[in-house]
Amino acid sequence: MIRGFIYDREACVGCEACVVACSIANRGEAAVPWRHVFTFNPKRLPGLPVFFYSLACNHCMDAPCIPACPATAYSRDPVTGAVLLNADECIGCRYCTWACPYDAPQFNDRSGTMEKCTFCTERLAAGEEPACVAGCPVDALTFGTFEPEKSIRASGFPDSSTKPVLKISGHELPPIPDTSYRFSLNEKEHADINSQATGKISLRKEWSLLLFTLLVPLMTGMLARYILHPGPAAALLFTGTGLLATGFSLMHLGKPLRAWKALRHVNSSWLSREIAGFGLSYGLSILYLLIPDKPGLGISALAFWVLTLWIMDQVYRYARIRWLFLIHSSSVLLTGLLWISIAWMQGYAILFILFLKTGLYLVRKMILYRYNRIRYLPLLIIRLLALTSAAFYLLTGPAYIPLLFSILLAGEIADRAEFYLEQEINGISASFSAWFKK
Numbered sequence: 001m002i003r004g005f006i007y008d009r010e011a012c013v014g015c016e017a018c019v020v021a022c023s024i025a026n027r028g029e030a031a032v033p034w035r036h037v038f039t040f041n042p043k044r045l046p047g048l049p050v051f052f053y054s055l056a057c058n059h060c061m062d063a064p065c066i067p068a069c070p071a072t073a074y075s076r077d078p079v080t081g082a083v084l085l086n087a088d089e090c091i092g093c094r095y096c097t098w099a100c101p102y103d104a105p106q107f108n109d110r111s112g113t114m115e116k117c118t119f120c121t122e123r124l125a126a127g128e129e130p131a132c133v134a135g136c137p138v139d140a141l142t143f144g145t146f147e148p149e150k151s152i153r154a155s156g157f158p159d160s161s162t163k164p165v166l167k168i169s170g171h172e173l174p175p176i177p178d179t180s181y182r183f184s185l186n187e188k189e190h191a192d193i194n195s196q197a198t199g200k201i202s203l204r205k206e207w208s209l210l211l212f213t214l215l216v217p218l219m220t221g222m223l224a225r226y227i228l229h230p231g232p233a234a235a236l237l238f239t240g241t242g243l244l245a246t247g248f249s250l251m252h253l254g255k256p257l258r259a260w261k262a263l264r265h266v267n268s269s270w271l272s273r274e275i276a277g278f279g280l281s282y283g284l285s286i287l288y289l290l291i292p293d294k295p296g297l298g299i300s301a302l303a304f305w306v307l308t309l310w311i312m313d314q315v316y317r318y319a320r321i322r323w324l325f326l327i328h329s330s331s332v333l334l335t336g337l338l339w340i341s342i343a344w345m346q347g348y349a350i351l352f353i354l355f356l357k358t359g360l361y362l363v364r365k366m367i368l369y370r371y372n373r374i375r376y377l378p379l380l381i382i383r384l385l386a387l388t389s390a391a392f393y394l395l396t397g398p399a400y401i402p403l404l405f406s407i408l409l410a411g412e413i414a415d416r417a418e419f420y421l422e423q424e425i426n427g428i429s430a431s432f433s434a435w436f437k438k
């Protein structure tokens with residue numbers, strides 16, 4: 001048995017008094033709201049129920065934010081069981097927001113760090129209720145002792161196996177019509193229901209990561225090319241690209257000067273492993289550039305780059321519910337292998353990877369096209385041009401490589417950009433607000 005929030009969905013009127021009480025009680029710390037009231041069907045469309053969820057951090061017993069954080073900024077209070085965030089250790093990478101199924105951590109633009117509900121541990125220690133509970137005028141939000149369920153199954157609430165310390169009371173609502181495919185609603189009604197939906201990952205917020213994930217596979221191809229044809233110009237280009245990629249990676253952090261702390265959680269955080277893998281691979285590569293007469297060192301560095309590319313794909317595993325497959329057509333691993341194949345002029349390998357990427361892309365678009373705002377025709381044309389170019393390469397030889405490379409680069413940029421854009425599609429976003437608004 002553990003103490004936690006008990007929410008009566010029938011009693012809640014959506015007044016947001018709990019949000020105000022939380023903000024007042026934590027006005028010295030909370031620069032952004034820690035508690036939110038989500039409204040299903042805010043436009044009151046006929047045929048759909050209207051109800052609310054008041055949510056902050058659920059302090060899950062299997063909280064995914066703790067192992068995901070690369071800087072070990074999260075910990076659990078041994079007395080209250082609260083999941084606490086140490087802002088002094090936070091690097092502002094936002095990876096905890098990807099891991100949390102309830103969008104509890106909030107990024108503070110001013111401080112460059114994350115913030116979240118503290119369970120009002122000071123009030124609990126003094127024998128008082130959390131501020132949000134004390135501020136609810138209709139007792140829809142209370143605090144009590146119960147046994148957390150492995151997952152909460154309630155209408156409008158995302159199913160998660162994180163064991164949230166939350167109990168939802170009240171009668172179960174009738175089944176909610178599935179509006180994600182627009183079968184029963186017109187375009188405007190569908191947009192109204194999803195008006196507040198936002199994805200966890202977006203191109204606007206992660207443009208620096210887009211460039212980073214494009215440059216690292218390209219660096220892998222550069223190193224593969226250098227192994228066969230070493231030279232000072234190629235070495236300088238590789239080194240400069242690595243520094244540029246590092247800069248783009250740091251730009252994503254709210255606290256870039258704390259980036260070294262991201263190496264603390266290699267045992268459980270994929271982001272921490274990515275940073276460690278990139279640093280090790282880049283370091284080995286620079287060492288090889290200094291002593292190019294050691295081809296074994298170059299092959300070892302290339303192997304570490306391939307491993308790093310695989311790790312980079314795993315960083316986005318929290319978005320896999322939206323990938324539909326175990327691998328995305330813009331996978332950095334596949335892209336890196338493509339550049340290696342081009343660097344070593346392996347024509348059949350190039351064709352195989354291109355066919356695989358094109359097939360994954362086409363099937364995904366056919367499935368998502370019904371509610372996908374991103375039109376697939378331009379990228380499809382680029383993909384088909386790349387396939388044609390690769391076929392011509394097999395017939396004409398290395399002279400066709402520059403055109404093939406240019407077309408492939410355009411295709412990879414467009415496909416990777418769509419990967420981030422697709423995370424913003426309301427119908428397939430995994431964030432709580434978007435899932436709740438479906």
